Amino acid sequence: MKRSRAAGANSVRESLAKTKLSLADFADLISPAANESLETLSLRSQQLTQQRFGKTIRLFAPLYLSNECVNNCAYCGFSRDNPILRVTLSVGEVLREAAALREQGFRNLLLVAGEHPKFVSNHYLRDCVAALHAEIPGVSLEVGPMETEEYRPLVAAGADGLVVYQETYDRKIYSEMHTAGPKRNFDWRLETPERAYAAGFRRLGIAALFGLADWRYEALCVAAHADYLLRHCWKAQLTISLPRLRPCAGEFQPLTQISDRELTQLVCAFRLMFPDAGLVLSTREPARLRDGLIPLGITMVSAGSHTEPGGYTGAGREKTHLTVRGKIVETGALVSPKPPISGEGASEWVATNGHATNATGQFEIADDRSPGEVAELIRKLGYEPVWKDWDAALTM
Ligand code: SF4
Numbered sequence: 001m002k003r004s005r006a007a008g009a010n011s012v013r014e015s016l017a018k019t020k021l022s023l024a025d026f027a028d029l030i031s032p033a034a035n036e037s038l039e040t041l042s043l044r045s046q047q048l049t050q051q052r053f054g055k056t057i058r059l060f061a062p063l064y065l066s067n068e069c070v071n072n073c074a075y076c077g078f079s080r081d082n083p084i085l086r087v088t089l090s091v092g093e094v095l096r097e098a099a100a101l102r103e104q105g106f107r108n109l110l111l112v113a114g115e116h117p118k119f120v121s122n123h124y125l126r127d128c129v130a131a132l133h134a135e136i137p138g139v140s141l142e143v144g145p146m147e148t149e150e151y152r153p154l155v156a157a158g159a160d161g162l163v164v165y166q167e168t169y170d171r172k173i174y175s176e177m178h179t180a181g182p183k184r185n186f187d188w189r190l191e192t193p194e195r196a197y198a199a200g201f202r203r204l205g206i207a208a209l210f211g212l213a214d215w216r217y218e219a220l221c222v223a224a225h226a227d228y229l230l231r232h233c234w235k236a237q238l239t240i241s242l243p244r245l246r247p248c249a250g251e252f253q254p255l256t257q258i259s260d261r262e263l264t265q266l267v268c269a270f271r272l273m274f275p276d277a278g279l280v281l282s283t284r285e286p287a288r289l290r291d292g293l294i295p296l297g298i299t300m301v302s303a304g305s306h307t308e309p310g311g312y313t314g315a316g317r318e319k320t321h322l323t324v325r326g327k328i329v330e331t332g333a334l335v336s337p338k339p340p341i342s343g344e345g346a347s348e349w350v351a352t353n354g355h356a357t358n359a360t361g362q363f364e365i366a367d368d369r370s371p372g373e374v375a376e377l378i379r380k381l382g383y384e385p386v387w388k389d390w391d392a393a394l395t396m
Contacts, residue, residue: 069114
């Protein structure tokens with residue numbers, strides 16, 4: 001952090017000229033001084049990305065299985081204590097959602113669920129993965145952390161990627177943000193990618209959620225973590241996501257800011273530091289910024305996303321229930337005189353695509369273009385949208 005704050009034009013220039021960067025060089029590249037050289041940084045990042053990945057952008061969609069959760073994370077709409085509408089999709093309903101996404105072109109799905117041992121059990125997850133495997137070649141998971149032995153059946157069922165955001169690498173802020181549930185254990189979460197690797201996952205995804213601690217501190221920690229994983233889990237492909245906090249139920253306000261220009265700088269700095277790492281940008285970011293970042297270093301984007309279970313087809317609609325402080329409230333109590341989440345009129349967190357389950361989403365989407373529109377834009381930028389880049393047959 002000291003080095004980053006104090007970096008001058010000379011040290012930035014020296015770090016920019018290197019082909020293999022250290023963490024100290026990375027600190028230079030995310031410095032305020034390097035922000036002045038953003039054009040040079042972007043150009044190098046663009047060249048390096050094209051050299052390593054060609055002109056391709058992978059597409060994926062999140063498929064939310066459940067918004068039940070036993071944790072309280074101050075910044076998340078699914079937090080246990082938020083009075084929201086919840087549902088867990090059956091395996092059949094998950095297949096219905098996946099079929100709708102497949103129809104749109106997706107062959108890479110990220111299954112997302114809150115952490116709730118009763119609703120989102122290990123068996124349930126295994127059954128979901130096994131059912132999807134025949135139709136969807138790329139299935140990744142973003143679910144509550146598990147033991148290595150618990151991960152193995154998921155890998156055997158066909159899951160190939162595991163994504164776990166540390167959220168914040170600042171232990172003090174971490175303990176303030178996570179006030180209930182197993183997620184309070186910082187180290188258990190931090191060691192999750194290694195347990196997943198030991199179980200056989202071949203793609204690992206990490207991230208900090210920008211908006212909690214100072215972004216440069218988080219970026220340095222993500223870089224240190226990525227560097228460690230690349231050395232210790234070297235057979236896996238590593239992706240780094242760059243999520244910024246979005247409005248959500250509970251109305252948490254970000255504690256810190258990272259501007260669009262700084263986010264661009266960070267994408268480029270990650271690329272120079274980790275030439276082969278996938279860099280992921282979700283629909284948390286607005287269309288214009290996503291379009292601008294695609295040619296600079298991003299290699300993977302989501303599109304047409306819904307962050308509520310059943311959001312693509314309305315699956316699970318009949319089972320949606322309200323929970324208040326973690327307890328299910330009787331159906332009669334569902335009709336509240338005011339929406340459970342504040343907002344103009346009906347809750348803005350309820351999906352409005354005509355398919356909605358009315359379950360509450362995790363956060364608000366900023367880029368609501370359809371997958372077809374995003375793919376078209378990628379083509380217009382001179383890149384090839386890649387819907388499928390993996391098949392289990394390749395491992396035979
Ligand atoms: S961030 Fe994850 S663990 Fe925390 S409340 Fe949301 S879904 Fe649950």
